[in-house]
Amino acid sequence: MRAFVFPGQGSQKVGMGAELADNSAIARATFEEVDDALSQNLSTIMRDGPEGELTLTENAQPAIMANAIATLRVLESEFGVSLTDAGDCVAGHSLGEYTALCAVGAFSLAETALLLKLRGQAMQEAVPVGEGAMCALLGADLEKAEELARAAAEGQVCEIANDNDPSQVVLSGHAAAIERAVALVKDHGIKRGIPLPVSAPFHCSLMQPAADRMAEALSDTPPQELALPLYANVTAAATDDPREEQDLLVQQVTGRVRWRESVLAMRAAGVEHFVELGGKVLGPMIGRIDKDAQATSAITMEDLEALAKEIG
Template sequence: MSKIAFIFPGQGSQAVGMLNDFAGLSAVDEVLQQASASLGEDVGQLIANGPAEQLNLTTNTQPVMLVAGYACYRAWLAAGGRAPDLLAGHSLGEYTALTAAGTIAFEAAPKLVRFRAQAMQEAVPVGTGGMAAILGLDDDAVRAACSEAAQGEVVQAVNFNAPAQVVIAGHKAAVDRACAVAQAKGAKRALPLPVSAPFHSSLMLPAAEKLEEYLAKLSFSAPAIPVINNVDVAIEHDADRIKEALVRQAWRPVRWVEIIQALAAQGVTRIVECGPGKVLAGLVKRIDKSIEVYTITDQASLNSTLEALK
């Protein structure tokens, strides 16, 4: 039997009402109730009604995206969907994958990623950091543009999302300079991203140090399903090594192209993006056209994916 992998999205795919189609589904309601108890606030209300400005604050976005992705996964299992053979997640989505794998207890997960979000936001004053997507330039050319533009500041390639689609991050002025250099080198577009911090850049080191202290207090279990991590494109089974990789993940690049290639090398022929949006599904198609891609964003897509993966 061919292998199936589930992948979980990160920040940017959130939307007000993103779980509305699952309203009344006991598996989803249970997840929302547990998340609300964990955070001490009505998570279901925030997801259903927003407002968008609240949902888009990183300290809310990170927990609600984890909750939404995990809720979609629980809905899949409750409907009789088969357990995946492998898991992965993009940035924050790695935490959702580790929760689905049973490594992180769901009761602890929303608090953990809210702490991560706060630590990341506090690492760099709002307005001084930035991110941008560079389209139409190969990885080495993007790295070269960052080196040329740094001028004593930080600007780095931080998300290798698809061929000729790389996200850079760092000090805002350095990011702006790197965008100009990238376009001079032939990039089709250089798009500033509406984010509140330069995620996955070395400016996140202070956040990583706080995260390390927080993670030390948590109990992790060995994953019941293997998870390919962001920072090393590796499968770890030891709880301490998983924690250590999450610490480095905060300030190191997301190697998404290599993750999808690693899943294929493990024998995965079908991938399901589980959670709001279809960003990762689009990236997978650009990375490896031979992989069949499905999504679970609502009841209709869950039903069609169930039918396809029988």
């Protein structure tokens, strides 16, 4: 069995998608479609920057999605590999869940771009700049991270945002609580705590205003039928029910990204090969979660050509 997976925020970089666009009319058309949907030259920001503009949450989220869908469309159109024929399920890390839904036909490309633009804006506006923060814990399992979060909270929000792999957990919450968490890592047997360069505390209860806005947006643009099952971030379980997925996308804004558990659930279901499109972030994580899992990451034409041969 094979899963197609899609990266989340942090995988953006200036120049993303340029090589695909230079070599593929399909990729260029994909980026133009997103530009038209957003009434914005997002593809220019992706190609040329400035980096600060691309890193803005409201730009980074649709940009990462556009790059991944362009990669998928090139794979399908130019290398003859159909996601629905070659894959058995899909998943995405945080915003990547929207990309996965686009890939299986639950949202159109234009709908996905608009939803992610709004999601980025809503998450940015939910908490005043400087009041929230996030940190990555290296050498931390879930139990140690939970103990640290409880100790650092002191009446404020300090919650697990991402359970990425056995060696990396991310905390999110009030800035002062996250500072305390970083200072306390050694006391909890954790190797390092690294403050993350993010503009808002994603995936914690402080994001409730953003969840409310997404609930409204998703009621106007609900997901349609999924061509393949999707493993959702907040449950680490498969669903092919659009109504259930609509609710899970709302929960996802404040909920934990259970990526480690999602990969283990896909492995338990029989997935042997994970294909990451549009990034090279999830592949290494998957390798740390299960060293026996096969993971391939593709972002260039050369990568896609090799992937097509690998899939056969």
